[in-house]
Amino acid sequence: MEQTVKINSKIILKPSRIGKKYYVKTFGCQMNEHDSERISGLFELDGMQKAESEDNADILFVNTCTIRENADDKLYGTLGHLKKWKLESENRKLLVGGCAAQKDKNLVRDKAPWVDVVIGTHNLTNIINLLNQSEDWGPVTEIIDEIENLPTDAPSIRESEFSAWLTIQIGCNNSCTFCIVPSVRGPEISRRPSDVINEAKQLVSEGVKEITLLGQNVNSYGRDLKIDNKSRPYFAQLLEQLNNIPDLERIRFTSPHPKDFKKETIFAVKELSKVCNQIHVPLQSGSSSILSKMHRGYNKERFIEKIDMIRSIIPNVSLTTDIIVGFPGETDEDFIDTMDIVNYSEFDAVYMFKFSPRPGTVAFNMKQEFVEKKVIDNRFQLLKDTQTDISERRLKRFVGTEQLLLIEKLSKKNNQIYSGKIDSGQITHIDKGDLNLGDFVKVNIVDSTPFYLKAEQL
Numbered sequence: 001m002e003q004t005v006k007i008n009s010k011i012i013l014k015p016s017r018i019g020k021k022y023y024v025k026t027f028g029c030q031m032n033e034h035d036s037e038r039i040s041g042l043f044e045l046d047g048m049q050k051a052e053s054e055d056n057a058d059i060l061f062v063n064t065c066t067i068r069e070n071a072d073d074k075l076y077g078t079l080g081h082l083k084k085w086k087l088e089s090e091n092r093k094l095l096v097g098g099c100a101a102q103k104d105k106n107l108v109r110d111k112a113p114w115v116d117v118v119i120g121t122h123n124l125t126n127i128i129n130l131l132n133q134s135e136d137w138g139p140v141t142e143i144i145d146e147i148e149n150l151p152t153d154a155p156s157i158r159e160s161e162f163s164a165w166l167t168i169q170i171g172c173n174n175s176c177t178f179c180i181v182p183s184v185r186g187p188e189i190s191r192r193p194s195d196v197i198n199e200a201k202q203l204v205s206e207g208v209k210e211i212t213l214l215g216q217n218v219n220s221y222g223r224d225l226k227i228d229n230k231s232r233p234y235f236a237q238l239l240e241q242l243n244n245i246p247d248l249e250r251i252r253f254t255s256p257h258p259k260d261f262k263k264e265t266i267f268a269v270k271e272l273s274k275v276c277n278q279i280h281v282p283l284q285s286g287s288s289s290i291l292s293k294m295h296r297g298y299n300k301e302r303f304i305e306k307i308d309m310i311r312s313i314i315p316n317v318s319l320t321t322d323i324i325v326g327f328p329g330e331t332d333e334d335f336i337d338t339m340d341i342v343n344y345s346e347f348d349a350v351y352m353f354k355f356s357p358r359p360g361t362v363a364f365n366m367k368q369e370f371v372e373k374k375v376i377d378n379r380f381q382l383l384k385d386t387q388t389d390i391s392e393r394r395l396k397r398f399v400g401t402e403q404l405l406l407i408e409k410l411s412k413k414n415n416q417i418y419s420g421k422i423d424s425g426q427i428t429h430i431d432k433g434d435l436n437l438g439d440f441v442k443v444n445i446v447d448s449t450p451f452y453l454k455a456e457q458l
């Protein structure tokens, strides 16, 4: 049963499952969240509607992750739990995709034979064909090593009407020893600038006000492209072109790699009015010897140079980072180096993780050097306490300032409070009043905590 027609490499489907309901369960990072939006888009083109939960779904897609702690145990635990869901009705279809499926290949089928479709990260756009095949011939697994279609060739159903992810690049050419991404997402592939711009324009025409550009290493965007024999389109040039799109209000991006940070990108953040005043610079560790074991491609001094360069060009920029505590072999001195950089850099926020060995990575095999759990816990707490003090101090600088706030969602704890972000990315709460989701409002920041700001409408 062939249901897919390609026009200009885009996926067009003839709806065949009208009235069926689907649910997508997503684990992991923004890249997975965005892939799930694409899967939802394909399901809806095929005539399905989103179910409120897996309980009333006919088709359940589990988008797996290998990044988080104990991800493998969680995946197979989840699939064990879903066996009951699957067996409750013979019409139900269970589909598994994402990084764990790509990494484990046939293992998913061996461990969970009740799964109907196992699909890798490189061929997500083939999901409806595989679903059809499984209905005709029984369970199917398709994991391929080369990208078939960019996931961006599929339409997407977004979680938010006003903010959207926009993939500019997939895969990664680096080889950080703690990371599984290069082996499950493949080498870097940049989308052509014209495709990115066209998608951004399309999003704006649908009411999107803020886009977040997604890539594993956005700073190296374009180095695999050669367009019309001109020089390669640097990331800063892409930002400039996006900045010219009328009615697009805000542009964010994640994640840049410190080693590839170029001055042009920092000037783009400073000078382009729609590019938000925030930069994420993932440090991972402040120790040169640990950075070398991590294969990060910079040392402590080089990282500090990058921070100095950014602050000299944009003194008031909001900086955030990622840190892994307790990488194999991390000594007290190595951890002190990390704390030195944290104190020096004055990040607005630090996303901190305790090292956990992930199968398939180089660090997984550094067992002889694993740091004791108690030591990791103590270091983590010290980092957390120190950063909470820094964040408290940093966020106070906004109190008494005027800001533009995009209202994004209702607070989970109080349905009379809206939550959104100001230009530099800080989460900000405001009384609901007569505001609406998607409003851009001028506000006065009246209070701060280490984690969010409070605002009043002007």
Ligand code: SF4
Pocket (backbone or CB within 6 Å): 172, 173, 174, 175, 176, 179, 180, 181, 182, 216, 217, 257
């Ligand atoms: S830059 Fe390193 S951490 Fe980031 S995706 Fe590539 S390998 Fe993983």
